[in-house]
Amino acid sequence: MKTVLIVDDAMFMRSSLKQMLNGSDYEVIGEASNGEEAIEAYIKLSPDIVTMDITMPVMDGVTAVKEIIKLDENANVIMISAMGQQVMVLETINAGAKNFIIKPFAKEKVMQVFDTI
Numbered sequence: 677m678k679t680v681l682i683v684d685d686a687m688f689m690r691s692s693l694k695q696m697l698n699g700s701d702y703e704v705i706g707e708a709s710n711g712e713e714a715i716e717a718y719i720k721l722s723p724d725i726v727t728m729d730i731t732m733p734v735m736d737g738v739t740a741v742k743e744i745i746k747l748d749e750n751a752n753v754i755m756i757s758a759m760g761q762q763v764m765v766l767e768t769i770n771a772g773a774k775n776f777i778i779k780p781f782a783k784e785k786v787m788q789v790f791d792t793i
Contacts, residue, residue, distance in 0.1 A: 678793075679705045681723040683714040683740070684756065685732040689779070693727060693756075696783045702790060711735025715743050718751070725793055728773070730757045730764050738768050745772035752793045756781070 680702050682690045687709075694704045706721045708714040710732045718726060726744065730737040737755060744751050755768045755776040765776045775789050 678702050678724040678790075679721070681706045681708065681714065681717050681721060681726045683708045683711070683717075683727060683732075683737065684729040685709045686729075689729065689756070693786065696786050697790075700787065700790075709733075711737060711740030711743070714740045715747070718744050719747065724752060725790065726751065726753045727756050727777075728753050728768075730755060730768070738764055738771065741768045741773050742771045754789055754793070 678701060680697060682693050682704055684690050690707050697704055705723055706717045708717045712735045714726065714728065728737040728741055741753050744753060753773040755765055755773045756779060757765055757776060758779045774793055777786060777789050
């Protein structure tokens with residue numbers, strides 16, 4: 677069972693993702709609503725996978741990914757972004773994110789990306 681940290685400022689998106697992962701080979705062990713919380717949770721929980729929204733208050737997902745990769749170059753971060761943020765998605769992939777999912781997302785797509793990690 678792989679552990680997951682879900683990072684998104686929208687509680688609805690965190691809940692949706694959590695529900696999709698329920699009953700699968702993934703266990704959600706933590707949630708964060710901004711990049712700063714994500715870094716703290718990553719240090720505390722050491723999840724196998726992190727899902728990271730791009731646009732968030734306090735610290736955006738791009739900055740948070742760069743900081744997490746500095747802490748752990750093998751971190752498995754999956755970016756989750758709305759359409760139209762391709763430039764930022766590419767920036768995060770270059771910074772070390774392993775994959776990305778475009779919002780709105782379907783369970784099949786989420787599981788397909790998770791299974792590549």
